Amino acid sequence: MAYYRYVKKNQKGLKLRRHNLSKYVTPVSFIAAGVGLVMITISIGPIVFYEVFTSRRFREAELLSPVGVDVRSVLGVNTLGQGPDLTRTDQWFPTVDYKRELPTRVSSYILAVPKLGIERGLVRIGGEDLSKSLIHFGKTALPGERGTGLIIGHSSLPQLFNQENYLTIFSNLPRLKLGDLFYVYYDGVQYRYRVEDMKETGPDDLSVLEQKTDDSYITLLTCVPPGLKTRRLAVRGRLVKESP
Secondary structure (H helix, E strand, O other): OOOOOOOOOOHHHHHHHHHHHHHHHHHHHHHHHHHHHHHHHHHHHHHHHHHHHHHHHOOOHHHOOOOOOOHHHHHHOOOOOOOOOOOEHHHOOOOOOOOOOOOOOOOEEEEEEHHHOEEEEEEEEOOOEOOOOEEEOOOOOOOOOOEEEEEEOOOOOHHHOOOOOOOOOOOOHHHOOOOOEEEEEEOOEEEEEEEEEEEEEOOOOOHHHOOOOOOEEEEEEEEEOOOOOOEEEEEEEEEOOOOO
16 A cells, blocks of 8 residues: 655745745846837937927928838838938939049048038048948039039938948038038148038938039038938038138
8 A cells, every 4th residue: 555645835935936036027127128218218319309409490391290200210221121222322312313524633532520520531422332431422513613512421320420430420410500610621622611501301302402603512411310311401511712
């Protein structure tokens, strides 16, 4: 005849283990939630700030209607099926032939925007890859010439700005104000430009290519709001002729 004995589990020990586990699970959950909230704030915060405070300085009347935020395109990363790849020059104005015959000696020059921490931004004339340099849009006036030269640069969230990373080099362009200066070093000559106009345009607006031939102008162009590509910010500077 077999004898069996029922051994009662140590309920006190089991409850103690559960209690100890719960002490760690709850703080970890709060930490994870906190990290997630911080990441969302870092990504979306600059967009909200731009829309509420910055954009009103240069938003044109026809663009005052709200524009939805596509969170998937934050950080300036183009995903499959999410619109044009704006690291390619030919995607900015697809209907325009941007190629131009290069000057005999000069295929690139330097842009400096001291207020934005840009000291030696490489600008390629008629270039095609915005991940490797700024691009001087072909068939627009060259520095020092009468007309309006157009320099296109990529941007992302302001906190990702790095003047050596051409995917983020124009991230702080909205910080410029009327009267600020930027410099161009072209063919051995320094040209100084003073910001005289800042405006937002739609992605299909070709007015930024208009040539004002009464003087020498350069327009700096990038996407806004920060990290998105729903609109364009055009910052136009006029050549300063008097001595510094």
